Amino acid sequence: MNITLRQRRKGKKISLYLDYYLDGKREYEYLQLYLFPEPEIGKLTKEQKEENRKTLALADAIRSKRVLQIKNEEYGFRDMNKGYASFIDYFETLTKKRKNSEGNWGTWDSTLKHLKRFTNGKHSFKDINKDWLEDFKHYLQYVAKSKNNKSLSQNSQSSYYSKVKAALNAAVKDGYLQNSPAIYIESIKADNLVTNLFKFNLPSILCFCFYYV
Numbered sequence: 001m002n003i004t005l006r007q008r009r010k011g012k013k014i015s016l017y018l019d020y021y022l023d024g025k026r027e028y029e030y031l032q033l034y035l036f037p038e039p040e041i042g043k044l045t046k047e048q049k050e051e052n053r054k055t056l057a058l059a060d061a062i063r064s065k066r067v068l069q070i071k072n073e074e075y076g077f078r079d080m081n082k083g084y085a086s087f088i089d090y091f092e093t094l095t096k097k098r099k100n101s102e103g104n105w106g107t108w109d110s111t112l113k114h115l116k117r118f119t120n121g122k123h124s125f126k127d128i129n130k131d132w133l134e135d136f137k138h139y140l141q142y143v144a145k146s147k148n149n150k151s152l153s154q155n156s157q158s159s160y161y162s163k164v165k166a167a168l169n170a171a172v173k174d175g176y177l178q179n180s181p182a183i184y185i186e187s188i189k190a191d192n193l194v195t196n197l198f199k200f201n202l203p204s205i206l207c208f209c210f211y212y213v
Contacts, residue, residue: 001021001022001023001067001070001071002020002021002022003018003019003020003021003063003066003067003070004018004019004021004063005017005018005019005059005060005063006018006019007035009037010034010131012037013034013035013036013037014034014035014036014037015030015031015033015034016030016031016033016034016035016055016056016059017029017030017031018031018062018063018066020066022070027083028126029066029178030129030130031059031062032129032130032181032184033055033058033059034055035052035055035056036048036051036052082125082175082176083124083125083126083176084124084125084126085124085125085176086122086123086124086125087123087124087125087128087167087171087176088112088115088116088119088121088122088123090125090167090171090176091111091112091115091164091167092112094108094167094170095108095109095111095112107159107160107163108163110156110160111159111160111163111164114139114140114144114160115136115164117144118135118136118139118144125171125176125177128168128177128181129181130181130184130185132181133164133168133181133182133185134185136161136164137161137185137188140152140156140157140160140161140188141157141188144157144160153191154188154189154190154191155190155191157188158187158188158189158190158191159190161187161188162187162188164182165180165182165187168180168181168182169182
């Protein structure tokens with residue numbers, strides 16, 4: 001058994017991850033921890049160096065914990081093949097299971113369509129992390145379009161994001177992911193104003209106002 005703490009440059013930051021090698025299988029766990037890279041000009045500030053030191057210490061503590069957990073058989077080492085499975089296919093399977101629930105199925109199906117547009121229909125579980133989910137959230141908020149070629153309403157953004165979040169949680173239970181990156185990201189809040197208006201019968205309110213104008 002070997003667990004190594006490694007670094008990978010991702011844009012303007014350095015991502016920390018654990019490289020597992022156990023019983024002839026290799027797997028990676030991204031820790032959602034990042035370092036400040038050395039700038040092309042100048043040096044890191046004293047504060048940045050201290051932040052890097054603390055982050056590395058935390059990452060090494062996680063590595064040590066994983067070693068103990070595996071030795072004590074407390075930490076499930078995921079089937080390597082599942083990491084290469086398609087998240088899009090998995091989401092589509094979850095969507096089909098909701099076929100008999102018309103309203104719920106419609107939201108899942110719409111989410112699936114946006115996932116396919118965002119990923120070009122291909123994305124494996126091993127490539128799912130905090131950065132990917134943040135990019136999808138940004139896509140829903142600023143890029144995605146409705147059938148009428150308009151930006152998605154806030155409620156649609158919230159609904160679609162929550163379905164992806166639910167699928168990630170299901171994937172953890174099914175052994176495709178060790179944890180969901182959604183726990184690190186704030187969800188998209190629904191537009192409570194619109195929700196409350198329909199809750200209190202918006203058509204009746206509008207008719208009442210029109211009658212007295």
